[in-house]
Structures are given as C-alpha cells and as structure tokens.
Amino acid sequence: MSDTPIPGYPLRPGRVHEVCGPGAPAFAAICAAPGTGPVLWIREAHTREALTPQGLLPFLDPARLLIAQTRTPADSLAVAEEALKDGTVPLVVLAVTRPLDLREGRRLQLAAGAGGATGLCLIPEGMGSNAAETRWRATPRLAPQPGPDSTPFRWESIKNKSGTTGAWDVLWEPATHRLRVVSPSRE
Amino acid sequence: MFCGSRRRIVCVWFPRLASDGALRARPLEGPFALTLRQGNAERLHCLNRAAEAAGLFRGMALAEARVFCAALQTRPADLHREAQLLAALRRWATRYSPWVGLEGEDGLALDITGAAHLFGGEAGLLADLRARLSRAGFTACLGLASSRGAAWALAHHGEGVAPPGEDLAAIAGLPVAALRLAPETVTALQRLGLRHVGDLARTPRAPLARRFGAALLDRLDAATGAAPEPLTPGAEPPRFALRLTLPDPIGLVADVQAGTARLLAALCARLAAQQTGARVLRLTLRRVDRDTQEVELRLAAALRDPARILPLFTRGIEAVDAGFGIDQLRLEAVQVEPLPAQQLGTTTAPGDPARLGDLLSRIGTRIGLENILRLLPADSHVPERGFLTAPAAFSRPASGWNAPRPRPLVLFPPEPVTAAGSTPPRTFRWRRMALSTARAEGPERLAPEWWFDDPAWRSGLRDYWRIETRQGRRLWLFHTPQAPGWWVQGEFA
The missing domain is CATH 3.30.1490.100 (DNA polymerase, Y-family, little finger domain)
Incomplete structure (x- = not known):
C-alpha cells in the first residue's frame, strides 16, 4: 500500500515541472521537504496570499526558505532563470500569474538543464507551458478520520513527458516526513 | 631620532576657524557669528573680524550681542562640521610635511624638520602657507620654533619665528598664558608678579614646583625644548x-x-x-x-x-x-x-554560502536586494504578526519556531463568508464555491494586541476554527463575537 511508486515523483532534477490546483503550495512544500539546501520561492509582490512559516513547519524548516518578491511577471521569470542556471538553490518555486508561452517555458527548461536545479511552477488552472516536463493537479482531500497527524491529498499527473500519467491518493505524514501513497485512485 | 633642538615645528592657529568655514560656503557681508546653545542660552561661538571689531567676543550671550550690534547675522554652529573641516585642513597640510597633527580644536602642528628647503627655506614655507590659507579664506596665525610648546606660544601670541636653539629667548617676552596653562594658574602667577615667560624661567624651580605642582614646570620645559613633546600625526583612514x-x-x-x-x-x-x-x-x-x-x-x-x-x-x-x-x-x-582571509575549500557544493551570496547579488541587481526575503520568528500570537520578513542579505537565518496549534500554510486578508451564529456554519459560500463543513476544530480564541492598534483587528476578539470541508479544502475561519460575522483568513495544507 505504501510503496507504490508514482511515475514522475520525486520530480526529475534539471527539469521544470508544473503544478496547479488548490493544493499546489502544499505540493511544492512536499517537494522541498526531503532536501536540506535553500528553497527559493519567487512570487509577485502584489499577491495577497502569504506563506506562513508556522504552516510550513510540518514540511520543512522555514529557515531554508528564501522569498523573492518581484514587481512584474517578467522579473519573476528572469529571477527564476538566473537561479535555475546557477544551480546553487536545488529547488526553485515560481508562482506564475499569466500563461507562459513556449519560448519562456523553453528558456526555463534550458536554464534548469544547465544548472541541474529543479524548477516548479505554481500555475493557475490551464495556464501551463508545453515545455513543462510534468504537470500535476493537487487537491486537498477530506481525511477519512479526524486528526492532524496526516494530511491527505489527491495528486493527478496530467502530463508526463517521460512516463505515464495517473491519479493517486497520498498522505503526508509530518511526524516521519514521509509521503505515503494510499492507493492508485480509480475514477 | 629628532632630538630637541634639531626639530622645527610650525604651529598654525585658526582663530576664526568655524566662522571662516561657514563664510567660505556662503559668504556674507558685515558682522557675523556662529551661535552655540550652552545650557539655556545661545552664546556666540565664533565671530568674524567685523563682529570682533564691533566689540563682541566669544562666549557672549546672543541676546546681549544683538544689543551691541543690531546688524549681527548668525547661524547655528556645527561642531561636527568644524572637526571635519580641521581634519580636511590637516590632510591638506601634509603637502608641506608628512608629519602633521592636530593642535587642540582649532590648530595644526606641522613637523617640518628637513622639509623646509623644498619650499625655499623656512621663510618661504611660512609665506606659502599663509598665502594659500588666506586665499582659501582662512585667518591663520603661524608660529615656528624648535619645540611644539614654543611654536604654540608664538602662534597664539603675536606670531613669530624662533631661530634654532633660541626658543626661550623668542618667547621670554610673552605672557605666561602662552605656556598653555590652566586659567587659575595664570591668575595665580600674575598675582605673584610673574607676568612673562622670561620671569618664570628665571625663578628658582623648587618653590614653583611646590606651589603649582609639576605640571607648570613640565609646560615650561616643553616650551623651552628642555623636555621632548611628541607630535602625533593623524591617522590616514583607508580610502576605498x-x-x-x-x-x-x-x-x-x-x-x-x-x-x-x-x-x-x-x-x-x-x-x-x-x-x-x-x-x-x-x-x-x-x-x-x-x-x-x-x-x-x-x-x-x-x-x-x-x-x-x-x-x-x-x-x-x-x-x-x-x-x-x-x-x-x-x-x-x-x-x-x-572580511578576513579564509581557508579555501575544494568543494563548491550546492548551498555553499559564497555561491548563494553571489546568486543573491545577481538577483538583487534586478529586483533589488531588499526584495529577497527571509522569514524570521516574531513574538506575537496574532497570526499575521507571528513572523517577520527581513532582507536575506542583511539577516541571519533564525530558528526557534513554535506552533502549538496547527497554522495555515497560506494566509490572506480576511474574506467574509455569509453565515450566522457562533457555531461554524454547516454550509457556506467562499470565492463562489459552495462548501459544506465535514469537521470543525475549535474554537481557538485570540484577542487583539491592545498595545498595537491594528485596523484589521478593530472587530475585537476572534474565535478561530479549522474547518475541513467535504469538498477537500481545509480552511481557517474565524468568528467575531463582538461584531458578529464569519471570515476566512487562511488555508491549511
């Protein structure tokens, strides 16, 4: 039950991935959890939603997080490209607010390939770029029994350039810092 | 190395340093003075020649000075600027000799030993110094002697040059105040009839030491060159x-x-x-x-x-x-x-601080270094003030997070939902979605910080609930009992 692998997860390094849906920030936090290096989270300064360090605690140490606030989407992309190309930061999370065209997506992909870092774009529904390696939809799911000891999600792999797609019910266990696949979802 | 009589020291005294500096920046005609607040009164700090000619003097109350001289124009004195000006003059004076020190708050001492011939001898050097200072707008009194004490005495009392080895002869006729003595000592000496330095030098030393202590004789010896007095050149701060x-x-x-x-x-x-x-x-x-x-x-x-x-x-x-x-x-x-020298490592692993610093600098040139933030713990129970954001380049990562209760991953300004009553609504609409409550945990009551008037918390107490909806979303709702209403403020992971 627990060790069913999900194709495409963990995210392939040196590539840029995409995630949409209401569980996208948690998806990014779960992707950042196994590492120890810094995590760069790029967002536009005018967004109303803010990450809270207390909310990140079940996933990762908030001291690892660096937040880059940009004025325009173009700045966000430039910062992401710079960070991916450098490769010092193993995971670069980019909150996207407008559709990326193929050129922008491809540039990010090349930068990630050059630096070996993983890129993850948090996209609004349907605004992905064709250049993305994988695309996920993450939605929180109602836990069958109460209690905060595990957090259930449904992860759907909508696109995977080098593997199959599918949908899985997963549980994040904060105590053990482990992702458990409950069952491949059939719907 | 420089024993007594070989040294040649120039003392430059600027009797009107502050006002000369102020007038150089913004010239004025007529009597002018800088004022300094001492205690409760504005007093004259530094005057120009016209003001002195009108009978005003340093330390006079400003109100009194205005009575004597109605045309007096004043500006507030700036002691820091004055010190900077003197430091600049000191640096300029190193054109005559590398060994230039400050002499009190309004003077310079130049050790010109072996440097005078570059300016055509001592007379040539003094003339050049005087000409350049007066062209720059500074009143300067110069004294040249073999000891620092004698040079000071000559500069402050009538200017002059003491030939090598004849310091005492040059200053013998000057009043005892020229020895840099405390005012009470000067008064006491005058009462004893010792008005000039020469009188003092001829007096037996032992009774003087008994009456006035060793300080007086030290000053006298320093002025006559019998005791050495060092001259400390100002340190040149590194300039980048x-x-x-x-x-x-x-x-x-x-x-x-x-x-x-x-x-x-x-x-x-x-x-x-x-x-x-x-x-x-x-x-x-x-x-x-x-x-x-x-x-x-x-x-x-x-x-x-x-x-x-x-x-x-x-x-x-x-x-x-x-x-x-x-x-x-x-x-x-x-x-x-x-930035002390550091041991070079052979690895440049990801997350290496030097490489990360470089990356942040590069990103900072584009979006500004202050826009790369780090989260730091803050001591507040109010969720939106429970952490600080600080520029990553100017702060260290900090630990010490505690969250006794689960907190949402994402926090946003409160958004109203239509619901009534103090228990969580069974169904509600939020962001155009119809949601129904499956489980509710709470309430957790948070009171506003009374010492901090936050407009968002004007509605008073908040009862926070963690709501799990049947649709999957886990939301953080709060109820305000003092101004009934339901709001969504965050979303859990």
Missing part, C-alpha cells in the same frame, strides 16, 4: 575610492567595462590589504557634458574578488546613457565590512 580620467571620451559598454575592471582590480587590492570586503559599490561615470551617471551595486555579502564583482556591474553599465561620451570613471566602495 579610485578614479580613472580618460584623454578621450568613451561610449561603448565594453570600454566602460574595461575601465571598470581596471579600477576594480586596484580597489580590490586595497580592500584585501585592509582585510575588508565591499558591500555597496558605486560607479560614477562623468560625461563630457559634466553630467554624471551613477551605477550602484549592492552585494549580498562582503566581497573583494574582482572576477566575481565585475559581471554584476554589466546590467547597470548597459543601462547608462553615455551621451557624447564618458571621460571619467570613479569607483567607490561606499560601504565596507571586515
């Missing part, structure tokens, strides 16, 4: 600025880069010699039409490696408008920090 003036204007980005590289190599060598690193660099480009363009570079960490700094300038230099060409480049390390 360089400039490159070009015979012909340049305009290509590559050319400016090449010039910057040259300056940067020299600047970094200077930084390395002082074991410091630059934190903020400013490149000033002067154009042919005398307009200047500035490129400022803020670094995420102190740095003195030219190869790493130069690429960071590229973006700024490309944005410069060269106009008809640039003919001077000036590079200055505006802010420096200690």
Whole structure:
C-alpha cells in the first residue's frame, strides 16, 4: 500500500515541472521537504496570499526558505532563470500569474538543464507551458478520520513527458516526513 | 631620532576657524557669528573680524550681542562640521610635511624638520602657507620654533619665528598664558608678579614646583625644548575610492567595462590589504557634458574578488546613457565590512554560502536586494504578526519556531463568508464555491494586541476554527463575537 511508486515523483532534477490546483503550495512544500539546501520561492509582490512559516513547519524548516518578491511577471521569470542556471538553490518555486508561452517555458527548461536545479511552477488552472516536463493537479482531500497527524491529498499527473500519467491518493505524514501513497485512485 | 633642538615645528592657529568655514560656503557681508546653545542660552561661538571689531567676543550671550550690534547675522554652529573641516585642513597640510597633527580644536602642528628647503627655506614655507590659507579664506596665525610648546606660544601670541636653539629667548617676552596653562594658574602667577615667560624661567624651580605642582614646570620645559613633546600625526583612514580620467571620451559598454575592471582590480587590492570586503559599490561615470551617471551595486555579502564583482556591474553599465561620451570613471566602495582571509575549500557544493551570496547579488541587481526575503520568528500570537520578513542579505537565518496549534500554510486578508451564529456554519459560500463543513476544530480564541492598534483587528476578539470541508479544502475561519460575522483568513495544507 505504501510503496507504490508514482511515475514522475520525486520530480526529475534539471527539469521544470508544473503544478496547479488548490493544493499546489502544499505540493511544492512536499517537494522541498526531503532536501536540506535553500528553497527559493519567487512570487509577485502584489499577491495577497502569504506563506506562513508556522504552516510550513510540518514540511520543512522555514529557515531554508528564501522569498523573492518581484514587481512584474517578467522579473519573476528572469529571477527564476538566473537561479535555475546557477544551480546553487536545488529547488526553485515560481508562482506564475499569466500563461507562459513556449519560448519562456523553453528558456526555463534550458536554464534548469544547465544548472541541474529543479524548477516548479505554481500555475493557475490551464495556464501551463508545453515545455513543462510534468504537470500535476493537487487537491486537498477530506481525511477519512479526524486528526492532524496526516494530511491527505489527491495528486493527478496530467502530463508526463517521460512516463505515464495517473491519479493517486497520498498522505503526508509530518511526524516521519514521509509521503505515503494510499492507493492508485480509480475514477 | 629628532632630538630637541634639531626639530622645527610650525604651529598654525585658526582663530576664526568655524566662522571662516561657514563664510567660505556662503559668504556674507558685515558682522557675523556662529551661535552655540550652552545650557539655556545661545552664546556666540565664533565671530568674524567685523563682529570682533564691533566689540563682541566669544562666549557672549546672543541676546546681549544683538544689543551691541543690531546688524549681527548668525547661524547655528556645527561642531561636527568644524572637526571635519580641521581634519580636511590637516590632510591638506601634509603637502608641506608628512608629519602633521592636530593642535587642540582649532590648530595644526606641522613637523617640518628637513622639509623646509623644498619650499625655499623656512621663510618661504611660512609665506606659502599663509598665502594659500588666506586665499582659501582662512585667518591663520603661524608660529615656528624648535619645540611644539614654543611654536604654540608664538602662534597664539603675536606670531613669530624662533631661530634654532633660541626658543626661550623668542618667547621670554610673552605672557605666561602662552605656556598653555590652566586659567587659575595664570591668575595665580600674575598675582605673584610673574607676568612673562622670561620671569618664570628665571625663578628658582623648587618653590614653583611646590606651589603649582609639576605640571607648570613640565609646560615650561616643553616650551623651552628642555623636555621632548611628541607630535602625533593623524591617522590616514583607508580610502576605498579610485578614479580613472580618460584623454578621450568613451561610449561603448565594453570600454566602460574595461575601465571598470581596471579600477576594480586596484580597489580590490586595497580592500584585501585592509582585510575588508565591499558591500555597496558605486560607479560614477562623468560625461563630457559634466553630467554624471551613477551605477550602484549592492552585494549580498562582503566581497573583494574582482572576477566575481565585475559581471554584476554589466546590467547597470548597459543601462547608462553615455551621451557624447564618458571621460571619467570613479569607483567607490561606499560601504565596507571586515572580511578576513579564509581557508579555501575544494568543494563548491550546492548551498555553499559564497555561491548563494553571489546568486543573491545577481538577483538583487534586478529586483533589488531588499526584495529577497527571509522569514524570521516574531513574538506575537496574532497570526499575521507571528513572523517577520527581513532582507536575506542583511539577516541571519533564525530558528526557534513554535506552533502549538496547527497554522495555515497560506494566509490572506480576511474574506467574509455569509453565515450566522457562533457555531461554524454547516454550509457556506467562499470565492463562489459552495462548501459544506465535514469537521470543525475549535474554537481557538485570540484577542487583539491592545498595545498595537491594528485596523484589521478593530472587530475585537476572534474565535478561530479549522474547518475541513467535504469538498477537500481545509480552511481557517474565524468568528467575531463582538461584531458578529464569519471570515476566512487562511488555508491549511
């Protein structure tokens, strides 16, 4: 039950991935959890939603997080490209607010390939770029029994350039810092 | 090395240093004085010649001075500026001798031993010094002697030159105040009938020492050259600025880069010699039409490696408008920090602080270094103030997080939902979604911080509930019992 692998997860390094849906920030936090290096989270300064360090605690140490606030989407992309190309930061999370065209997506992909870092774009529904390696939809799911000891999600792999797609019910266990696949979802 | 009689010391006294400096910046006609607040009264601090001629004197109350001289114009004194001015004059005076020290708050002492012949002898040097100072607008009184004490006495009491070895003869006729004595000692000596330095020198020393202590004789010996008195040259603070003036204007980005590289190599060598690193660099480009363009570079960490700094300038230099060409480049390390030499490692692993610092500097040149943030713990139970955001380049990562209760991953300004009552609504609408409550945990009551008037918390107490909806979303709702209403403030992971 627990060790069913999900194709495409963990995210392939040196590539840029995409995630949409209401569980996208948690998806990014779960992707950042196994590492120890810094995590760069790029967002536009005018967004109303803010990450809270207390909310990140079940996933990762908030001291690892660096937040880059940009004025325009173009700045966000430039910062992401710079960070991916450098490769010092193993995971670069980019909150996207407008559709990326193929050129922008491809540039990010090349930068990630050059630096070996993983890129993850948090996209609004349907605004992905064709250049993305994988695309996920993450939605929180109602836990069958109460209690905060595990957090259930449904992860759907909508696109995977080098593997199959599918949908899985997963549980994040904060105590053990482990992702458990409950069952491949059939719907 | 410099034993007594061989030394030659010039003392320069600026009797009107502060007012000369103020009038140099903004000239005025007529009586003028700088005032300083002492206790409860404004007093005259420094006067110009016209004001002195009107009968005013230093230390006089301003109100009194206005009665004597209605035309008096005043400005507030700035003691810090005055000290800076004297330091600048000291630096200027090193053109005559490398050994220049400050003499009190309004004077300089120059050790010109072996340097006078460069200016045509002592007379030539004094004439040159006087001419240049008076052209710059400074009143100066000069004294030249073999000891510092005698030079001071001559400068402050009528100017003059004491030939080598004849200090005592030169100052014998001056009043005892010329020995830099405390005012009460001067008064006591005058009451004893010892009015001149010569009288004092002829008096038996033992009774003087008994009556006035050793300090008086020390001063006398220092003035006659019998006891040495050291002269401490001012320390030259390291300066991290360089400039490159070009015979012909340049305009290509590559050319400016090449010039910057040259300056940067020299600047970094200077930084390395002082074991410091630059934190903020400013490149000033002067154009042919005398307009200047500035490129400022803020670094995420102190740095003195030219190869790493130069690429960071590229973006700024490309944005410069060269106009008809640039003919001077000036590079200055505006802010420096200690950066001791470090053991070089062989690994450049990801997350290496030096590489991360470089990356942050590069990103910072685009979005501003203050826009790269780090989260720090803050001591507040109010969720939105439970953490601080600080620029990552100017803070250290901190630990010590605690969350006794689960907190949402994402927090946003409260959004109203339509619901009534103090128990969580069974169904509600939020962001055009119809949601129904499956489980509710709470309430957790948070009170506003009374010492901090936050408009968002004017509605009073809040009862927070963690709501799990059947649709999957896990939301953080709160109820305000004092102004009934339901709001959503965050979403859990």
